[in-house]
């Protein structure tokens with residue numbers, strides 16, 4: 001048979017496949033979520049995230065040193081606060097001595113070069129487990145009041161030394177409000193990574209276990225996006241870029257590769273993607289049963305997310321992936 005071109009030529013050996021690879025992962029692609037809790041010497045495994053842990057501050061610092069050693073340059077910080085500190089204003093969120101603020105300082109002290117991206121949303125502080133302030137009568141999440149609270153929260157993170165604020169709440173106008181507050185208060189070097197296209201997804205279940213932050217009533221569909229929608233994601237990303245975001249995120253990742261690509265094509269700033277807790281749990285569970293090869297699943301899924309257009313990936317597999325690479 002005569003063929004002018006044989007596609008398999010570029011797949012024939014590992015060396016050829018390596019030089020022909022269009023997408024190559026490096027530890028610079030990863031951000032690692034860290035879950036911080038009260039106490040000392042405290043390391044608790046999250047039951048729905050086998051192999052992933054909540055840690056007290058002292059243990060978090062040790063962990064962040066290890067993360068840095070592996071070549072990972074950014075962490076996403078989340079806190080689990082005591083029920084006693086939760087209310088419907090979220091005011092603990094901007095307590096200058098709160099757990100998040102302490103964590104930012106402790107990590108900066110220990111590993112100054114590590115990029116700290118803080119979660120900005122009220123759910124860990126909300127007695128109702130919602131990302132914003134609840135209108136008690138209607139159950140609706142109040143937008144503008146919440147943005148005001150998020151602004152105080154974001155400023156307190158900047159004050160503590162955060163490198164990026166990462167609002168994950170999906171209120172309207174919060175990127176512009178945060179940017180304005182940062183400028184007005186002299187935090188001109190602090191970036192914003194917006195969770196721009198964040199879908200109302202069942203894949204966040206294990207994360208809500210990790211932070212004890214599941215909504216006490218209803219769901220998050222009046223602020224997080226309907227997963228049926230694609231153009232809405234482009235709209236969200238473009239608006240957040242215009243309001244002053246430095247990076248826009250798509251979340252979750254694996255079931256949203258088309259969205260990552262759409263957003264990548266639409267914006268002129270870096271795009272990140274979040275391989276969320278449920279995606280981690282699915283891979284872990286299948287691997288524990290011996291149904292898939294865990295290491296291969298990690299690298300294949302992360303390569304696919306990068307190929308789709310993600311410049312940065314938040315992933316619970318960051319350490320594993322860095323070790324495999």
Ligand code: PBG
Nearest residue numbers: 121123168203204207276277278
């Ligand atoms: C909350 C927040 C969530 C995640 C990140 N920030 C959960 C939610 O919106 O309910 C999910 C991350 C994950 O599942 O890994 N603002």
